[in-house]
Amino acid sequence: MRKREEGKHMGKITVETCEIEGLKIITPAVFGDERGYFMETYNYRDYAAAGIDMEFVQDNQSASRKGVLRGMHFQIHYPQDKLVRVVKGEVFDVVVDLRPGSATYGKWHGVLLSAENKKQFFIPKNFAHGFLVLSDEAEFVYKCTDFYHPNDEGGLAWNDREIGIEWPIPEGMELIISEKDQRWGGIRELKR
Numbered sequence: 016m017r018k019r020e021e022g023k024h025m026g027k028i029t030v031e032t033c034e035i036e037g038l039k040i041i042t043p044a045v046f047g048d049e050r051g052y053f054m055e056t057y058n059y060r061d062y063a064a065a066g067i068d069m070e071f072v073q074d075n076q077s078a079s080r081k082g083v084l085r086g087m088h089f090q091i092h093y094p095q096d097k098l099v100r101v102v103k104g105e106v107f108d109v110v111v112d113l114r115p116g117s118a119t120y121g122k123w124h125g126v127l128l129s130a131e132n133k134k135q136f137f138i139p140k141n142f143a144h145g146f147l148v149l150s151d152e153a154e155f156v157y158k159c160t161d162f163y164h165p166n167d168e169g170g171l172a173w174n175d176r177e178i179g180i181e182w183p184i185p186e187g188m189e190l191i192i193s194e195k196d197q198r199w200g201g202i203r204e205l206k207r
Contacts, residue, residue, distance in 0.1 A: 027055050030065045035112050035119045039065065039137040040126055041098075054133065056100070057158070067137050069096055071158035076102075079148045079155070083191045084182070086145015087111055087171040087199065094140035096160040104153030105129035107183050108136050111143040111171060113205070121202050123180045128155075143171045147182055147190075170199035177202050 027044040041062075043054045055061075062068070079085065086109065099108060109125040126136050129150075138144055146155065173180065173196065184190065 027058060028061050028065065033124050035110075035122055035124050036117075037139040038110065038124055038142075039067065041065070041135040041137060043133055043135070045133060056135075057098070062098075067096075067098070069160050071098065071160055073159045073162055074156065075159065075163075076154060076156045078103075079153050080191070081148055081151050082188050083148045083153075084145065084173055084196070085193075086196065087143035087173055088145060089113060089141070089143045089169045089171075090161070090164065090167050091169045093161050093164045093167050096140050097138040097144065097157050098135055099128065099138065099144075099155065099157040100133070100135040101128040101130055102154045102156050103130050104148065104150035105131070106146040106148050106150075106153050106155060108146045109144070109180055109182075110136075110138050111178055111180075111202070112141075113143055114139075114141040121178060123178055125180065125182075143169075145173055145196075147184070149183070149185070169205075170196065171205070172199045172201050175201040 029042045031040040032038070033040065043056065045052050045054045106128050107125055108128045109123055111123045112119045112121065114120065126134065128134050128136060171178070173192065
């Protein structure tokens with residue numbers, strides 16, 4: 016599930032679509048010289064032209080060390096669209112389609128996000144989301160279209176065989192997974 020169509024330029028961003036409808040990988044234009052670089056990390060007009068025309072109401076940031084696997088999370092009654100990126104380090108970011116009636120329900124897609132490649136990943140509502148930290152440390156930033164509701168969390172097992180996510184776990188890497196994330200069930204157990 017890692018095929019992509021040819022990217023389209025929208026203002027200062029290039030947008031790639033994925034096999035799973037609605038997912039978008041965004042690469043911003045980076046303007047650099049001997050002093051460093053400049054880029055717009057979000058511009059409403061460019062994103063709206065790319066079909067990401069929504070109001071983001073909350074920004075979040077997390078820091079994690081190598082081997083941390085967070086996920087696979089989703090919101091049950093208050094689903095969120097998300098625009099995610101990495102500002103330090105590197106992660107393998109993964110989503111699973113949980114949209115009722117979707118032709119790709121239960122399918123996953125993964126993308127490498129890093130401070131170096133500066134890619135962003137747009138994730139529509141009703142996808143489970145998670146990531147694995149591949150660098151020594153990573154800082155992960157994301158915009159959401161709804162506020163966080165602590166009693167509204169759902170999840171999927173990160174290693175559900177039916178979904179079959181191909182995590183790029185290097186040999187010898189020790190995974191660090193929260194107790195909560197170790198307790199999620201598989202996709203067959205979802206009651207949505």
